[in-house]
Amino acid sequence: QVHLVESGGGVVQPGRSLRLSCAASGFTFSNFAMHWVRQAPGKGLEWVAVISYDEGNIYYADSVEGRFTISRDNSKNTLYLQMNSLRAEDTAVYFCARDVNDFGDSHFDYWGQGTLVTVSS
Amino acid sequence: DIQMTQSPSSLSASVGDRVTITCRASQGISSWLAWYQQKPGKAPKLLIFGASTLQSGVPSRFSGSGSGTDFTLTISSLQPEDFATYYCLQANSFPRTFGQGTKVEIK
Numbered sequence: 355q356v357h358l359v360e361s362g363g364g365v366v367q368p369g370r371s372l373r374l375s376c377a378a379s380g381f382t383f384s385n386f387a388m389h390w391v392r393q394a395p396g397k398g399l400e401w402v403a404v405i406s407y408d409e410g411n412i413y414y415a416d417s418v419e420g421r422f423t424i425s426r427d428n429s430k431n432t433l434y435l436q437m438n439s440l441r442a443e444d445t446a447v448y449f450c451a452r453d454v455n456d457f458g459d460s461h462f463d464y465w466g467q468g469t470l471v472t473v474s475s
Numbered sequence: 476d477i478q479m480t481q482s483p484s485s486l487s488a489s490v491g492d493r494v495t496i497t498c499r500a501s502q503g504i505s506s507w508l509a510w511y512q513q514k515p516g517k518a519p520k521l522l523i524f525g526a527s528t529l530q531s532g533v534p535s536r537f538s539g540s541g542s543g544t545d546f547t548l549t550i551s552s553l554q555p556e557d558f559a560t561y562y563c564l565q566a567n568s569f570p571r572t573f574g575q576g577t578k579v580e581i582k
């Protein structure tokens with residue numbers, strides 16, 4: 355069965371960096387696009403970024419463009435989110451989610467359980 | 476960016492009630508709409524995609540309809556396990572955008 359496990363969250367000071375990971379299992383990771391979605395405490399869902407199966411297509415939300423970088427290692431079945439210049443408003447639970455196709459232009463069918471990032475001095 | 480306006484933001488209902496949640500897109504998205512259910516502390520769960528296709532394993536009391544700009548999620552007979560927050564997602568273009576959510580509470 356499809357299993358996505360995020361890690362790397364924690365408490366970080368404003369302006370610092372953090373890298374999140376999402377370990378995938380139960381499916382052929384290299385065949386699917388992947389997304390990051392976040393949810394601030396008590397708030398709704400916000401899409402963050404997408405990466406196609408081959409890293410050929412990458413898109414970001416305006417709120418993170420230029421600060422966050424999505425990447426993947428298909429040999430390790432792992433998705434990453436490098437987060438730089440973190441701000442208080444980046445505080446959220448970060449979910450990875452699988453797209454139903456390889457390009458990333460559809461909906462998400464499976465989600466991880468999320469990892470909490472808290473940006474605070 | 477496509478804005479997704481979901482209504483109501485919350486509702487109170489009883490077990491057995493018929494519940495309807497709507498989502499309106501700021502521009503046409505054909506049938507590129509999905510619905511998710513989220514319970515506290517959990518990841519969202521896919522219910523409906525393509526505006527009206529039920530995800531495998533989802534009870535048939537859930538249904539979706541609409542195309543273009545106006546969409547509806549209906550729960551035909553609310554069950555205790557359905558009390559949760561529901562979100563729509565437009566999958567027509569980037570950036571992906573979600574509705575603000577509808578919290579379904581026990582009356």
